[in-house]
Every structure is written in C-alpha cells, then in structure tokens.
Amino acid sequence: MVNIEDFIKRLEIILDYYSLNASSFADKIGVQRSSLSHLLSGRNKPSLDFILKILEVFPDVDLYWILNGKGTFPKNAIAIEKRENQAEEVFKQNIPTPLKEEKISENLFSEIQNPIHQNALKTEKMENKNIPTEAFSGEVEKIVFFYKNGTFKVFNPN
Known part of the structure; x- marks a missing residue:
C-alpha cells in the first residue's frame, strides 16, 4: 500500500526538480488543477491514471520510487x-589564474579570509x-x- 504522506513528499520533490508549481504540473500532465490540489493536501489518493500520466510526461520518474520510495530519482x-x-x-x-594568491580555506565552515x-x-x-x-x-x-x-x-x- 502507498503511504500518502511519503507519496506527497516525493511528488513535491518532482515539482522542485522540474521547477514547477502545482498548477503548471497539473496542466503538463493533463489533470485538473483541483485534483492535484486535493492530492497534495492529502484529501484524495492518487489514481493509477494519475501515476501513469506522470510517468508518461516525466520519463526520469521511476515507478517504484514514486509509489514506495525504492529506486532512484531521476532514473539516470x-x-x-x-x-x-x-x-x-x-x-x-x-x-x-588570480594575479595574487588569495588564501581560501577548504573547510566550508571555517572563517573566510577574503575581506x-x-x-x-x-x-x-x-x-x-x-x-x-x-x-x-x-x-x-x-x-x-x-x-x-x-x-x-x-x-x-x-
């Protein structure tokens, strides 16, 4: 069985990855905006048709990853x-090459030497x-x- 909360998190990862908001994502996969809104709020569960539309439009999405978090995203x-x-x-x-050497630490959390x-x-x-x-x-x-x-x-x- 698909955990809806985890599914919503993975769906949000897809939205972030492709830099899409919910409305443009719904338009892109050909579903009503309200159905995506209900799904993201946890009111509705995803249908098989909804999942298949995502896989069709976004080939980098792995079926097993979006359903249960197993596998990788993106596929490649x-x-x-x-x-x-x-x-x-x-x-x-x-x-x-800089004209004069600037001391920049390799440690990201150390103090910055450049004034x-x-x-x-x-x-x-x-x-x-x-x-x-x-x-x-x-x-x-x-x-x-x-x-x-x-x-x-x-x-x-x-």
Missing part, C-alpha cells in the same frame, strides 16, 4: 552525476539575529544545494 542519476562532474572539470579548466566576503558574512550574521532561535528547532525537512552552474540537488534526510 548516475548519468547526470557524470555530466555534472564533466561540466565541473571544464569549468575548472576555464577559471583564470570582501567578511563584510557580507557580518551582514548575514546581523540579519540572523532578528530570527528567534525557536525557528531553527525541530527536524530538517530538506536540504537544497545550489551549484554555480545553475543546477541544484535536493536531499531529504528522512
């Missing part, structure tokens, strides 16, 4: 990773002071990594 995740690695290598080859970035970091820290610490408590729903080449990956720790 390995091929995508290879393309990203190749693009990263090309990007690295085209980076101009231009330090001002931005101070501004960001000051902005976060206005947010109550209670806003950061609880479980992490998802983590999104944005890459400089315009792509992104969504990780769900659950």
